[in-house]
Amino acid sequence: xxxxxxxxxxxxxxxxxxxxxxxxxxxxxxxxxxxxxxxxxxxxxxxxxxxxxxxxxxxxxxxxxxxxxxxxxxxxxxxxxxxxxxxxxxxxxxxxxxxxxxxxxxxxxxxxxxxxxxxxxxxxxxxxxxxxxxxxxxxxxxxxxxxxxxxxxxxxxxxxxxxxxxxxxxxxxxxxxxxxxxxxxxxxxxxxxxxxxxxxxxxxxxxxxxxxxxxxxxxxxxxxxxxxxxxxxxxxxxxxxxxxxxxxxxxxxxxxxxxxxxxxxxxxxxxxxxxxxxxxxxxxxxxxxxxxxxxxxxxxxxxxxxxxxxxxxxxxxxxxxxxxxxxxxxxxxxxxxxxxxxxxxxxxxxxxxxxxxxxxxxxxxxxxxxxxxxxxxxxxxxxxxxxxxxxxxxxx
Amino acid sequence: xxxxxxxxxxxxxxxxxxxxxxxxxxxxxxxxxxxxxxxxxxxxxxxxxxxxxxxxxxxxxxxxxxxxxxxxxxxxxxxxxxxxxxxxxxx
Numbered sequence: 001x002x003x004x005x006x007x008x009x010x011x012x013x014x015x016x017x018x019x020x021x022x023x024x025x026x027x028x029x030x031x032x033x034x035x036x037x038x039x040x041x042x043x044x045x046x047x048x049x050x051x052x053x054x055x056x057x058x059x060x061x062x063x064x065x066x067x068x069x070x071x072x073x074x075x076x077x078x079x080x081x082x083x084x085x086x087x088x089x090x091x092x093x094x095x096x097x098x099x100x101x102x103x104x105x106x107x108x109x110x111x112x113x114x115x116x117x118x119x120x121x122x123x124x125x126x127x128x129x130x131x132x133x134x135x136x137x138x139x140x141x142x143x144x145x146x147x148x149x150x151x152x153x154x155x156x157x158x159x160x161x162x163x164x165x166x167x168x169x170x171x172x173x174x175x176x177x178x179x180x181x182x183x184x185x186x187x188x189x190x191x192x193x194x195x196x197x198x199x200x201x202x203x204x205x206x207x208x209x210x211x212x213x214x215x216x217x218x219x220x221x222x223x224x225x226x227x228x229x230x231x232x233x234x235x236x237x238x239x240x241x242x243x244x245x246x247x248x249x250x251x252x253x254x255x256x257x258x259x260x261x262x263x264x265x266x267x268x269x270x271x272x273x274x275x276x277x278x279x280x281x282x283x284x285x286x287x288x289x290x291x292x293x294x295x296x297x298x299x300x301x302x303x304x305x306x307x308x309x310x311x312x313x314x315x316x317x318x319x320x321x322x323x324x325x326x327x328x329x330x331x332x333x334x335x336x337x338x339x340x341x342x343x344x345x346x347x348x349x350x351x352x353x354x355x356x357x358x359x360x361x362x363x364x365x366x367x368x369x370x371x372x373x374x375x376x377x378x379x380x381x382x383x384x385x386x387x388x389x390x391x392x393x394x395x396x
Numbered sequence: 397x398x399x400x401x402x403x404x405x406x407x408x409x410x411x412x413x414x415x416x417x418x419x420x421x422x423x424x425x426x427x428x429x430x431x432x433x434x435x436x437x438x439x440x441x442x443x444x445x446x447x448x449x450x451x452x453x454x455x456x457x458x459x460x461x462x463x464x465x466x467x468x469x470x471x472x473x474x475x476x477x478x479x480x481x482x483x484x485x486x487x
Contacts, residue, residue, distance in 0.1 A: 172418045174418040174419075379440075382443055383443065385443070386446060386462070388459050389459040389462035391443060391462045
């Protein structure tokens with residue numbers, strides 16, 4: 001134990017996960033409600049300011065530690081882990097691209113820990129993160145932001161929002177800006193509920209925004225650069241780490257259950273079928289962890305050296321980041337699926353089972369659907385066709 | 397090249413470019429030397445453009461030509477395609 005700030009933060013996350021998150025996870029899932037006790041505990045542990053630079057009172061964290069913490073949280077409550085990871089994705093985007101002009105906001109995030117909601121979904125544009133339809137409209141007092149979003153994770157509970165908007169009425173849908181919106185800026189309403197198969201605590205609700213913001217709330221960096229440099233890489237690392245944690249937690253619960261069961265004279269552990277199934281599951285866990293560690297470390301290297309935007313457009317890097325998401329989502333879900341097969345109907349399929357596998361299974365079913373794997377694979381196929389060229393580095 | 401004038405080539409290329417240059421308004425003229433990058437060409441739509449050019453003109457643009465000079469403007473692209481077409485003809 002080195003006892004450095006990083007280790008202390010990881011320890012704090014572990015303590016919060018094993019006590020508060022574990023205590024409330026089943027209820028949060030059953031009731032489909034925001035995990036307010038768990039998020040409050042993250043706030044108390046100062047985890048909400050993880051990506052806020054230290055000069056603004058935050059932790060100024062790296063992606064490797066971020067992924068370890070997300071996994072620790074994911075072991076107990078995947079909804080809470082995902083809310084924290086997506087919050088981190090937003091804060092990193094703001095810290096990387098809006099530092100000076102948004103210093104006060106970053107200080108507030110470090111100090112008070114409001115959830116920062118991500119508003120990128122929009123009716124009628126499909127799942128393309130990099131486009132926006134509703135335009136910013138210039139007014140004397142700033143910009144009018146008026147738009148609806150079908151899915152905003154923890155939208156009803158957020159204290160700040162980062163909203164993608166088309167740069168102006170005369171701008172194409174690919175010219176997108178990111179806007180920092182506060183609840184006091186105008187009318188912000190939750191337009192419906194979130195009754196989902198899994199990830200029920202994320203309360204990813206439809207919302208409407210009709211607000212006016214000062215000009216400096218619009219980040220100057222084009223959203224495409226923010227997305228490629230911060231939002232997508234940090235998001236994919238955070239999501240996959242959360243999924244990995246959920247799968248690892250499920251495996252640990254099953255192993256404990258198997259040994260306790262055997263000790264009470266139940267199922268024998270010598271069965272080759274059982275051992276092989278267990279070992280196969282470990283292969284999947286190790287594959288996710290290894291890819292996660294590799295991507296996080298490569299991105300940390302780029303972030304440390306303040307690499308230019310061109311570095312983030314590298315085809316190989318983008319293939320790798322996309323593959324992390326595709327592989328992590330697929331393998332983590334398959335772990336949950338195979339664990340249910342391994343322990344059988346009574347311990348695996350029933351809602352009352354203490355192993356909680358059916359919740360993990362439902363939760364992880366969402367992994368392939370978020371930022372859809374189909375779309376990512378189609379993009380990767382295209383990237384592979386030109387990977388041997390230097391094409392990606394040519395454009396800003 | 398025998399059946400295709402430079403004008404034809406330029407016109408067919410402009411059609412492909414319009415689909416990818418997101419900052420070029422529908423009625424706006426595409427000036428021959430206008431910067432494609434400023435008109436919205438980025439790494440992803442450059443890939444789309446490249447694959448469409450290869451399909452439209454039946455050529456494969458070799459890696460050594462996938463450089464900034466090639467994608468500067470319409471003129472530079474026309475030059476590269478014309479040269480690849482004429483190589484294909486003499487081969």
